[in-house]
Amino acid sequence: MTTEERNDHDVIVIGAGFAGLYQLIRLRQAGYEVRVLEAGADVGGTWYWNRYPGARCDVESIEYSYSFDRALEQEWNWTERYASQPEILDYIRHVAERYDLRRDITFETCVEAMRWDNVSERWTVRTDDGRSRTARFVIAATGCLSVPSRPDFAGMADFAGELYWTSNWPHDGVDLAGKRVAVVGTGSSGLQTITAIAPVVGSLTVFQRTPSYAVPAHNGPISSRLDEVKPGYAEFREESRLSRLGFHCGEDATGYYAETPADGVRRELERRWSDGGLCFTLSFRDVLFDAEANEALAEYVRERIREKVHDPVTAEKLTPRSYPIGAKRMCVDTGYFEVYNRDNVSLVDLGEEPIERFTERGIVAGDAEREFDVIILATGFDAMTGALTAMDVRGTEGTLSEKWAAGPRTYLGLMTAGFPNLFMITGPQSPSVLSNMMTSIEYHVDWITRALEHLRTRGSRRMEPVVAAEDNWVNTTNDVGDLTLMPRAASWYMGANIPGKQRVFMPFVGGVGTYKQIGDGVAVAGYHGFELT
Ligand code: NA7
Numbered sequence: 001m002t003t004e005e006r007n008d009h010d011v012i013v014i015g016a017g018f019a020g021l022y023q024l025i026r027l028r029q030a031g032y033e034v035r036v037l038e039a040g041a042d043v044g045g046t047w048y049w050n051r052y053p054g055a056r057c058d059v060e061s062i063e064y065s066y067s068f069d070r071a072l073e074q075e076w077n078w079t080e081r082y083a084s085q086p087e088i089l090d091y092i093r094h095v096a097e098r099y100d101l102r103r104d105i106t107f108e109t110c111v112e113a114m115r116w117d118n119v120s121e122r123w124t125v126r127t128d129d130g131r132s133r134t135a136r137f138v139i140a141a142t143g144c145l146s147v148p149s150r151p152d153f154a155g156m157a158d159f160a161g162e163l164y165w166t167s168n169w170p171h172d173g174v175d176l177a178g179k180r181v182a183v184v185g186t187g188s189s190g191l192q193t194i195t196a197i198a199p200v201v202g203s204l205t206v207f208q209r210t211p212s213y214a215v216p217a218h219n220g221p222i223s224s225r226l227d228e229v230k231p232g233y234a235e236f237r238e239e240s241r242l243s244r245l246g247f248h249c250g251e252d253a254t255g256y257y258a259e260t261p262a263d264g265v266r267r268e269l270e271r272r273w274s275d276g277g278l279c280f281t282l283s284f285r286d287v288l289f290d291a292e293a294n295e296a297l298a299e300y301v302r303e304r305i306r307e308k309v310h311d312p313v314t315a316e317k318l319t320p321r322s323y324p325i326g327a328k329r330m331c332v333d334t335g336y337f338e339v340y341n342r343d344n345v346s347l348v349d350l351g352e353e354p355i356e357r358f359t360e361r362g363i364v365a366g367d368a369e370r371e372f373d374v375i376i377l378a379t380g381f382d383a384m385t386g387a388l389t390a391m392d393v394r395g396t397e398g399t400l401s402e403k404w405a406a407g408p409r410t411y412l413g414l415m416t417a418g419f420p421n422l423f424m425i426t427g428p429q430s431p432s433v434l435s436n437m438m439t440s441i442e443y444h445v446d447w448i449t450r451a452l453e454h455l456r457t458r459g460s461r462r463m464e465p466v467v468a469a470e471d472n473w474v475n476t477t478n479d480v481g482d483l484t485l486m487p488r489a490a491s492w493y494m495g496a497n498i499p500g501k502q503r504v505f506m507p508f509v510g511g512v513g514t515y516k517q518i519g520d521g522v523a524v525a526g527y528h529g530f531e532l533t
Contacts, residue, residue: 009035011452012125012135014391016105017045018092019425019441020141022066025099026449035135036105037127043096043105045143047088052166052189052378053176054196055085058278058332059436061222062229063247065091067237068442072098074230082219082277082332113392114138116420121461123421136461139423139448140388144433147386149497151379154357159375161362166193166378176374178202182363184355185378186212188329191336193378198339205370207363209350211320213301214331218276242513246431246439249279257284257293269300281326288326288484288509298325308337315340317349327489329433383492384408384428384506395419407495407504411465411473411529412519414444420464423448428506429477433493435512443512447519451527460532469529481505 011027013020016038027034040048057064061078076091083091096102110128117124123138148167156163164174166189176197183194184207191214198204229236240247257265265284272280286293302319309315318337339345353366362371382390385408393400395418403409403418410416413430415423425444426432432440455463481487487505490496494503508515522528 009135011137013139015141016043023445039110044092051169054192081222115394137421141425142387145381147382149380156358159358160360162374179373181374182372183376188331190378191331195336204345207348212331213325214333215280216276217332244511246436246512249282294324310341323489324485327486328491407502411470417465417467417470420462434507462533480510
């Protein structure tokens with residue numbers, strides 16, 4: 001019987017993105033029989049769905065790749081400092097082929113419900129094809145930004161033109177040449193789309209609710225950097241695992257803003273700005289803790305926006321002021337602000353002209369109806385918890401949605417009490433979205449695999465956090481978050497972009513290296529805080 005035909009598995013993994021694929025590889029190596037269930041028609045997760053023009057990773061490609069296999073690491077050659085979506089998808093497909101992964105993946109199959117049976121100590125997993133499978137363990141590799149947030153604008157269905165979501169972009173592309181196009185949303189997806197399509201479209205109108213802080217990518221060919229890193233890749237990766245964000249930011253060289261003279265501050269900001277990328281936010285150790293340090297960085301970015309955008313009124317609208325820099329996800333841009341110097345691009349500030357409704361011809365905002373051939377919605381995701389609570393998950397005492405109604409509760413972002421043998425990769429209350437996802441994914445997959453092997457060795461069938469350990473971790477995550485300026489922004493880190501979602505700061509902000517030390521310590525101490533039976 002092939003594993004596709006079986007209904008009962010050692011492990012079911014949900015999702016065939018970077019996390020699910022690596023989990024499959026590790027479990028196979030450890031001798032488990034695994035079935036991966038994936039909603040898409042192929043591997044890739046985020047990079048399968050988000051095919052919008054200009055889609056690109058904002059963590060550097062030498063860091064945003066698997067580290068588990070030295071040969072894979074050496075043989076793959078990235079072409080750019082920041083890899084584009086097609087190149088990342090090629091890489092994921094290459095991995096799927098290299099390790100012959102597709103034979104254990106069922107595609108176009110979405111998990112709708114999961115129920116724990118206390119007697120058999122197994123999960124029953126029901127999918128949208130009506131089929132049920134059982135497994136001793138379920139591992140949710142469902143991604144942190146995988147369930148789109150789809151605001152329901154009045155009259156949306158009346159719009160007679162083309163309407164697209166960046167998070168589910170048509171696979172055969174969209175011809176935008178010469179068309180009148182609107183983009184709603186100015187987070188990373190919006191910025192990348194706007195920058196890419198502005199030269200192609202007839203006219204572009206951007207609907208902005210909150211302006212974003214963006215740092216230049218200085219993207220370009222990467223070959224010489226790859227040559228430099230590859231001979232010492234193992235050490236390079238280990239440094240990433242112990243770093244704050246899961247990638248190199250020259251942290252050792254970083255001092256405190258409060259202790260740095262003004263000319264030193266300027267020099268450091270200029271150096272980081274000319275290096276480009278997300279490390280700008282780590283210019284000083286106190287940027288996310290000290291309002292004055294934060295404001296210095298924010299003002300530096302505002303100055304750059306004023307330099308780049310010729311029209312002062314537009315520049316002012318594009319200038320973020322209402323929240324600390326870094327408290328919402330930073331964007332990395334490749335000429336975004338300069339786009340507004342083009343004659344065919346205009347900006348609508350939704351603070352001044354809120355969207356009233358969509359019509360057959362376009363969008364009514366403020367007093368004006370603007371007409372479009374195409375509307376593109378780049379409105380984000382139900383982050384971190386959305387994919388987990390979208391499934392009807394029933395544990396020993398109720399559903400996950402009920403348990404998390406006032407915000408997620410996890411131990412280490414890996415498991416939640418009352419849901420035995422259910423693991424999460426990059427779950428809430430782990431560093432996940434505040435890190436290089438690849439570093440965090442590999443750490444969680446390795447941790448989970450070792451935990452399963454530990455259970456097998458000692459003859460245990462069940463693992464679950466102790467409630468007190470979970471409570472402590474939730475408190476720790478909240479306390480560390482509260483030490484920072486991050487809860488001051490209405491961000492998706494807080495669940496603030498989803499109407500009705502409880503506002504709780506969801507990621508662990510203590511850093512990837514610190515988190516690893518805690519996770520390793522828990523494992524070494526015999527999975528302290530977990531009950532193994
Ligand atoms: P984001 O960062 O959540 O951005 C979504 C954008 O859409 C943001 O500008 C939102 O404004 C805007 N938005 C959301 N809902 C609305 C409504 N109803 N009306 C107007 N504007 C709205 O998602 P992205 O996909 O860009 O990026 C996600 C992550 O992917 C990114 O951080 C990287 O990790 C990769 P708001 O700021 O909420 O006022």
